[in-house]
Amino acid sequence: MMERPLTHHLKDDGTALSLAEYRATGGYEALHKALSGMAAEDVLEEVRSANLRGRGGAGFPTGVKWSLVPRGEGAPHPKYLVANADEMEPGAFKDRLLLERNPHLLLEGMLLAAYAIEADVAYIFLRGEYVDPARCLRKALAEARDAGLIGTHILGSDFSLELHLHISAGRYICGEETALINALEGKRATPRAKPPFPQISGAWGRPTVVNNVETLCNVAPIVRHGADWYRSLGLGDESGTKLFGASGRVRRPGIWELPMGTSIREIFEICAGGMQEGYGLRGFLPGGGSTDFLLPQHLDLPMTYESIGQAGSRMGTGTLIVLDDRTCPVGMVLNLERFFAQESCGWCTPCRDGLPWTRQLLEAIEAGQGRPEDLATLEEHCGFMGPGKTFCALAPGAMEPLQSALKFFRDDFERHIAEGRCPYRQA
């Protein structure tokens, strides 16, 4: 039977596991194990050799990220660990599942991560609209504190950690780790230039690691069962499991924990049940709103960072947004660009001034007022707001669905311009 370390213990009634219930499933055993016999370095090594990669979208190896933090004597203190729970990527709702249903899995993962990097203070940076997850986390934090799992001399060891819940004031850019750090410090949520990287100079100028919620939720199972076990969970060369999701006009939208490397077809057809009656599959965004469209021909690709990357997109959050054949792709892209233009922090010119023009050009096309040369301008936007040309990854992410839509659904754009109307509106 397939192992599901992240979700196997979830309760059917949809409520969160209490501390006792979590413990009954083996919860906090990993923490006991680490604090009673493992050095910080051992925990880090376990995670590194488990080949855990960041689940926030970029897929950076977690062990490597941690290893960049100065440790041992002479390291600056306090050091910080932050759980990035600012889940605002369009189409993504995977972290929410973990936060609402199994908050202790996150807390245990954070304790272990903090132990590994010798952090003194940890924060959960939570999306402002996540009211239910906030409630669940508060309860879990209180339980953990009462049980001596947070605070000083945790489980009788020399390890101490303060753990706070921080509710975001609400901006998509806070998902970017340096903007998150600024927001945590009480500043305007704008990204910082790198270098210095947060592991060297993060929150309040101190070494800081920011990890996605799902990433941290993998840590306790890795420590408890070992790196070999974890690596065996993935398909092929992949390690572990991943929460995959699907939204759009599929039969059963949802989130499923599957081995890393599962094919898109399995997620789309078996888990989500394929398209709803009367709708055909036009394409999909494989990893949330800021990834390139893929087409039905890509369904048999395995969900891995590499294979999706080779196909011209990104696995991102692993949550598919499905485009059906009765929805206007121009309208869909416009909807996304509206979001990104609104969520630009305003720091750099291409994003601040470029995204509104992207939006205005798409609005004109969607309203039947586009000009043929607009497509060239949009293509150029995709170039000058592409990777490495803006201050952070927001604008390049915004360009991904646009550039692939211009490639794959060009006829739709051209029909809008030629016919002076949206062809999907008058079926």
Place this chain on the structure above:
Amino acid sequence: MLQYFDPNKDYGTPASLSEKLVTLEIDGVEVTVPEGTSVMRAAAMADINIPKLCASDNLEAFGSCRLCAVQIENRRGLPASCTTPAEAGMKVWTQNDKLARLRRNIMELYISDHPLDCLTCPANGNCELQDMAGAVGLREVRYGFDGENHLDAEKDHSNPYFSFDPSKCIVCSRCVRACEEVQGTFALTIDGRGFDSKVSPGQNEAFMDSECVSCGACVQACPTSTLMEKSVIDMGQPEHSVVTTCAYCGVGCSFKAEMKGDQVVRMVPYKGGDANHGHSCVKGRFAFGYATHKDRIKQPMIRDAITDPWREVSWDEAIAFAAKRLKEVQGTYGRESIGGITSSRCTNEETYLVQKLVRAAFGNNNTDTCARVCHSPTGYGLKTTLGESAGTQTFDSVMESDVIVVIGANPTDAHPVFGSLMRKRLREGAELIVIDPRRIDLLKTPHLKDAQHLPLRPGTNVAIVNALAHVIVTEGLEDTDFIASRCDDKAYQAWREFILEERHAPEAVEAITGVPADKVRRAARTYAKAPNGAIYYGLGVTEHSQGSSMVMGIANLAMATGNIGREGVGVNPLRGQNNVQGSCDMGSFPHELPGYQHVADDAARARFEKSWGVKLDDEPGLRIPNMFDSAIAGTFKALYVQGEDIAQSDPNTQHVEAALKSLECLIVQDIFLNETAKFAHVLLPGSTFLEKNGTFTNAERRINRVRKVMPPVAGKEDWEVTQDLANALGYPMNYAHPSEIMDEIAGLTPSFTGVSYDKLEQLGSIQWPCNDQYPEGTPTMHVEDFPIGRGQFAITEYVATEERTTSRFPLLLTTGRILSQYNVGAQTRRTDNQVWHDEDVLEVHPSDAELRGIQDGDWLGVSSRSGQTVLRARISDRMLPGVVYTTFHHPGSGANVITTDSSDWATNCPEYKVTAVQVEKVSQPSEWQQQFRSFEQLQHQLLRGEKAESGAS
């Protein structure tokens, strides 16, 4: 020489201080730079100019405009060169087709939301946006101009000196960053996000309603006309510029006077200025309009009696009249019956000349200076202990300090540019200890760690400094190596024995100072244990009956802890006026020839006698208070005052006025009819700093050039007038240019022997001593030894001031300054700075106010044993209960009507900082104020040449 309009080169990002070098290749050119240097700066160093809009080398790299994108081998995308550090072996290209397209597109985005009114825009001809449009070859804006935009954004004209037009804003954040990084006020922010991002003073307030202090750093930083001087809007762009030195406080900021013909368009702080590095405050940058104010005296005037109308006469007639009167007085009352007062606002050369006039032409040593009433105890105290009458450091030294102690000073108001530098260091984590009766603004520095404030009772400085020393000695926190190797052992042992006495313990003096003992102990430990501890002090130290003792007490602390002789430490007097240091250096005091050479020193005197060709008196002459007393006694009858307003600035106004009325000849040389001139017989028009050549010496001993940017309104620079008077008195002076005066000074003053105008041109500025040993000057003093060999600890017994509270005068009045006005206000009151402070108010603690039924805005009678005046009340808890506070910027306030003749035991520096007073609600101005008004009315009438109305006296 920087005589022409010449924008400074901007390297885009600040310099890296790393000693490790890296070599990279930019456009095929090999460049070697310190590690940590940005690619942009590295390129600029190789004269490769990368387009930029959001970058400026006085601000941290920001990476927002993206115009500075470059291509780097093996790097994805086109990274911003400002935020990309140069790396060894890197290959960079700054120009290619891809970059050109990218940059053009960015300009198209900017211009699609920018008014197309270049021809009528005030920045036309000096606009970075325009320059960049040209540089990237903008030829079209494909987006058109009908998109979403900010063209209708509302303008903010609230500030008197600059306007804010957000429709021109490109959101580069340079203003916001300048406000934070350079000024440290944090008044500006970006409000909103994405396309709605906009610059916002405070929380979407008008500039004048925000925390903005009008330093103008934002205006200077703005690459467009969004933030623009109103003077440029009115007059257009300047066509040439002259580098000169500010005539306000002792920071001595360098400025570029940007000119159109002989009109000043704007003052822009000069980046090459070593005191200010391109920053300034509201006074220096904006408050220069007094120079062309209608109140300027433009013609010499004379009269026989102070009740007569003034007669405008020629220079020759005025000088002859003055000389004749001086001779007559000396003929009748003797050689000692006349004297002169030099000004700390005039140049070194002018000050030197006035004291030379007194000593050589008057034939006595009756010369004194306004430094008498501010920093004379500094001269005495530091000379006695450390051997030199000057601060020990450069301003930049504070950036190396770990603990900063500020005693009796208010740098963010009185020395704002240095205050900003201090705040920068405090933001970096240095600790702050403030010893002051008031909670000064420095304690409100954003991002300051927990600062220590010791709010002592006015007049108890010496008790506190002794307590601090007691803690250091009893707790073994002394730097014994420093003391053994650098200080005189006998003096040290005597001091140690004294300071060990239990009566100096913080617990023992708590009742005197009002500061809890544990606070004193903590402060002493913080200072003594700091790797680098620096003390900065102001008039709150000197203007006391024990001013000199306190200065010596401070020097004792620095010596005991080894905080002397390197960067980051030292004893630093913050000088009030632009040239207080210089006027003291130039021999203004009655007992000292230039360079602090005592008049009784036969060898020194002989050198001056040889050079000046006269016999010099070997007895010290009269100090200012002695002059007043002698005038009232009838033995002192004529006085030449250059650029000082003793009637307003000296204590016990009634006494000063009585003295001035007793004079048979008062010659005042000033730019305005000041309060003193109302008692004068000869009024000689002065020239402002814009109208003459010379030098000022700032608080860090830095000699800066003052350069003439416009002709003197009355035809003569001040030194020329003194020269004319000397010649009329029969003592020949024949200088063609102030540089010749400086050559004479260099020949007679050991600490100035290496100073010349040529060297000043080469080096920009020189910190004295500058001589054979230190040919390029001396940034940090006492590195190897003290001028007196070993440091002399001084016994500083606390003696309570006689000015103490009684049942009749139960409150203590202390005085100070505010940011917008300068000293007696003669200059700033004639500028728009008035909008911030058009009257002096009396700050009263809420509990004292409640006791007396005082409300904010009530008229309050303030009386002391000297007199009474009336001020408006402001309720404030910045002082402790029992202490009231006022400023002295407006003559009609009569702050000095109530201050007393109590003064420093060693130097007669008045005790402005402590006056026992009573405060009560009143309904009309005081008797003195009523007299003041009618006298002022009369004198203005007389100035217009009108006869006095009958009945007036």
